[in-house]
Amino acid sequence: MSWIFSGEKPIYTQLVERLQLRIVTGEYPPGARLSSVRDLAAEAAVNPNTMQRALAELENMGLVYSQRTSGRFVTEDGAKIAALREQLGREKVRRFLAEMRELGYRRAEAAALLETEEEEA
Amino acid sequence: MSWIFSGEKPIYTQLVERLQLRIVTGEYPPGARLSSVRDLAAEAAVNPNTMQRALAELENMGLVYSQRTSGRFVTEDGAKIAALREQLGREKVRRFLAEMRELGYRRAEAAALLETEEEEA
Amino acid sequence: MSWIFSGEKPIYTQLVERLQLRIVTGEYPPGARLSSVRDLAAEAAVNPNTMQRALAELENMGLVYSQRTSGRFVTEDGAKIAALREQLGREKVRRFLAEMRELGYRRAEAAALLETEEEEA
Amino acid sequence: MSWIFSGEKPIYTQLVERLQLRIVTGEYPPGARLSSVRDLAAEAAVNPNTMQRALAELENMGLVYSQRTSGRFVTEDGAKIAALREQLGREKVRRFLAEMRELGYRRAEAAALLETEEEEA
């Protein structure tokens, strides 16, 4: 996953999305310790304050928790992660359907087109 | 349809997309006369040259044709329009699948989620 | 043959060329009487003076001759017409070779390409 | 090669043709870096935007590609260049045959005339 930002949305928002992705896909597994804010910020080439803000957001959602002394960890609550995964999926689905409707596709047609599209490796 | 531009992509590109949408959805039916370059430009609040560029692009694709004195017209070639509609649809599908894959959804799962999503009016 | 002028060269020059063409191709056969200057001018939608100048040029070349009372006639000298035909042909050939040379084609290659080109009806 | 424009066709079209010629003849070899838009424009004594338009056209055809910061380059695809050379050649041939036909020459005769014409240095 690359750390490229779009300028369209605030950077911290994009950081939240990328980190959610890593959690949801298991790249950051439940219970895993995250790198330090400073290291994550350096890796993403953003200001530490920006990264801090993104992590606070994740903490707010209950996706990560911090222990004063030992750092930040991904939640062990698998259900929460699964729920996030579904929520994000549904958002994508909703946007997809909206865009297809703009093109004049009803859901059935969109689904049909989906079936005939080859899946990449 | 609103004329709001994102700054992400060049304006003329976004103009092309909006106009394609209008053609594909039949808002501009085959054979219909478009407003003049100047009028369309005024409507979209862009420079006439920018609108001209977008229209030239559409002309290149064979979606519209221009007659010296009487204006620009949507192609009467329904197959071409249908092909564009499918192409645009496939692009959406491809991007959707890619995004879902990022979330760890394979196509079958994505399709399943699609089926359970209520379709808006 | 249409009477469309290019603006590139003087109109009377273009008239000369068109009339030469008609003579060379036999559309105006040897000895044939030409329409009056006024009629020809009307047909070509040019000023009679312009047509007059073109005809004078043709007369200078000996391709047409005028009889005071009865009008203008195409020369009966078949050799002269044949010579013109060849001269015009050679001019085309020369220009063709020059253009092909610009593209990096030597004569043999140009001739080869010529052979493989289908002749239209 | 001189930068003289005919007024018959748009300047940017003529620019495209001249540049194609330079590519096809190898004056701009495959992979070669073109001068900057501004320099080429100055050389041809046209507005940079006009030259830009011509270059964009060439880019559309895949004859050149641009790299954000370092400039424009001739394609390395020799086959593409060869194809263009042949296409341009065929166009000349077709026009030549059409003109000869106007003079009453069939292809065989035109070819014969071609053979007897001295090739210039």
Next chain:
DNA sequence: GTGGTCTAGACCACT
């Protein structure tokens, strides 16, 4: 410095 985009405003041909 490079390419790329956009605006503003003018002029042309065509009818």
Next chain:
DNA sequence: GTGGTCTAGACCACG
């Protein structure tokens, strides 16, 4: 009035 072209000049992102 229509589309089309051209110029002039500005601004941007990328390195």
